[in-house]
Amino acid sequence: xxxxxxxxxxxxxxxxxxxxxxxxxxxxxxxxxxxxxxxxxxxxxxxxxxxxxxxxxxxxxxxxxxxxxxxxxxxxxxxxxxxxxxxxxxxxxxxxxxxxxxxxxxxxxxxxxxxxxxxxxxxxxxxxxxxxxxxxxxxxxxxxxxxxxxxxxxxxxxxxxxxxxxxxxxxxxxxxxxxxxxxxxxxxxxxxxxxxxxxxxxxxxxxxxxxxxxxxxxxxxxxxxxxxxxxxxxxxxxxxxxxxxxxxxxxxxxxxxxxxxxxxxxxxxxxxxxxxxxxxxxxxxxxxxxxxxxxxxxxxxxxxxxxxxxxxxxxxxxxxxxxxxxxxxxxxxxxx
Ligand code: KG4
Ligand code: ZN
Numbered sequence: 001x002x003x004x005x006x007x008x009x010x011x012x013x014x015x016x017x018x019x020x021x022x023x024x025x026x027x028x029x030x031x032x033x034x035x036x037x038x039x040x041x042x043x044x045x046x047x048x049x050x051x052x053x054x055x056x057x058x059x060x061x062x063x064x065x066x067x068x069x070x071x072x073x074x075x076x077x078x079x080x081x082x083x084x085x086x087x088x089x090x091x092x093x094x095x096x097x098x099x100x101x102x103x104x105x106x107x108x109x110x111x112x113x114x115x116x117x118x119x120x121x122x123x124x125x126x127x128x129x130x131x132x133x134x135x136x137x138x139x140x141x142x143x144x145x146x147x148x149x150x151x152x153x154x155x156x157x158x159x160x161x162x163x164x165x166x167x168x169x170x171x172x173x174x175x176x177x178x179x180x181x182x183x184x185x186x187x188x189x190x191x192x193x194x195x196x197x198x199x200x201x202x203x204x205x206x207x208x209x210x211x212x213x214x215x216x217x218x219x220x221x222x223x224x225x226x227x228x229x230x231x232x233x234x235x236x237x238x239x240x241x242x243x244x245x246x247x248x249x250x251x252x253x254x255x256x257x258x259x260x261x262x263x264x265x266x267x268x269x270x271x272x273x274x275x276x277x278x279x280x281x282x283x284x285x286x287x288x289x290x291x292x293x294x295x296x297x298x299x300x301x302x303x304x305x306x307x308x309x310x311x312x313x314x315x316x317x318x319x320x321x322x323x324x325x326x327x328x329x330x331x332x333x334x335x336x
Contacts, residue, residue, distance in 0.1 A: 003315065004073040004098070005308025006059065008091030009083025009111050010137070011042045013054040014304035015062035017073065021117070021312030022124050026065035027305045030054045037177050041167075048086035055094050062304070070102045077107040077311020079114060080321070081328035081336075082138070088327035096323060107311040108321045110336045111302075112139055113151065115268040117309035118295035126293050131262040133253045133281065136269035137163035137178065140209045140249070142256045143333065145266070148313035151333040154256055155207030162245055163271045165211035169218045169241050173234050183238040184274050190239030195221070197244040199251075207256045214244060245271075246280035254284050266293040273300035 007014040016027040078095035099106035128145045140162045142155030170179020200213035225232045285292035
């Protein structure tokens with residue numbers, strides 16, 4: 001079965017064709033990063049306008065690369081939540097038009113479920129149930145993947161997401177947006193023991209995250225150093241931030257896996273591209289004899305192959321939408 005996936009929830013316009021949820025036939029991503037960089041973050045209205053301009057061309061290319069036409073696909077899957085509302089609306093309306101014009105079913109996909117599906121594309125043997133950490137620019141969740149379409153969120157962030165923490169610390173250090181990857185690069189030649197950073201916990205919620213205290217402590221440290229005219233080594237600070245975020249994410253995920261009896265653990269979301277997070281979680285799983293799955297690097301960030309993959313499983317489970325499908329800016333995975 002061939003699914004055409006469409007993604008437009010943030011600053012990537014993407015379309016992809018995936019066979020049976022597991023095999024990428026084509027994947028096209030048009031990123032707007034260069035434009036948003038000027039403003040230090042994503043400007044929602046600009047994002048919507050660029051999606052509007054690019055979505056047809058990106059979809060045409062995904063079909064052409066796959067040497068297929070719309071008539072060959074079995075369903076059109078689209079990200080309808082969560083994300084920037086104007087950005088989501090472009091994708092939802094476009095997919096609705098495609099589905100209606102071609103008489104194909106329309107399949108709604110939750111963006112985080114899409115990130116989780118990146119591991120189905122990378123590891124063809126992976127099947128639920130398992131525990132997945134999803135860390136991105138907007139979310140940090142520990143999720144029980146009970147089946148391909150049933151999820152239970154057992155840990156979440158109370159303030160900033162892990163990717164947001166990377167990006168805000170990076171900005172304070174003078175790196176361009178999005179800063180996560182710059183911290184990752186700088187950390188390669190830094191000493192992570194040079195700075196002791198806090199590991200904020202959330203009282204009464206052992207699987208939940210809080211990253212704002214870590215961010216504030218980095219910003220304060222940089223301000224204090226600037227006032228005193230002291231130079232802070234960006235490589236060392238990057239290495240310290242990266243190892244602290246990696247430890248926090250890994251410790252909570254291991255705690256949850258042990259408490260709930262999961263021996264199969266996965267990592268997904270934009271932050272899954274981070275070398276420190278990949279190594280820390282992989283090592284912790286290996287130490288406990290857990291199976292560990294992470295997406296190949298090119299699938300970590302937003303793409304439409306993950307939407308087509310999850311779209312396949314949704315479609316098989318009978319999850320389709322009618323012409324009244326709307327975009328939703330905030331939606332828990334448990335309410336899909
Ligand atoms: O999943 P994603 O592409 O978009 C959202 O759904 O949010 O995630 C983007 C986030 C950004 O915060 C970005 O800085 C972060 O993922 N990220 C990284 C790395 N690559 C991307 N963070 C740390 N290290 C990286 N190598
Ligand atoms: Zn994402």
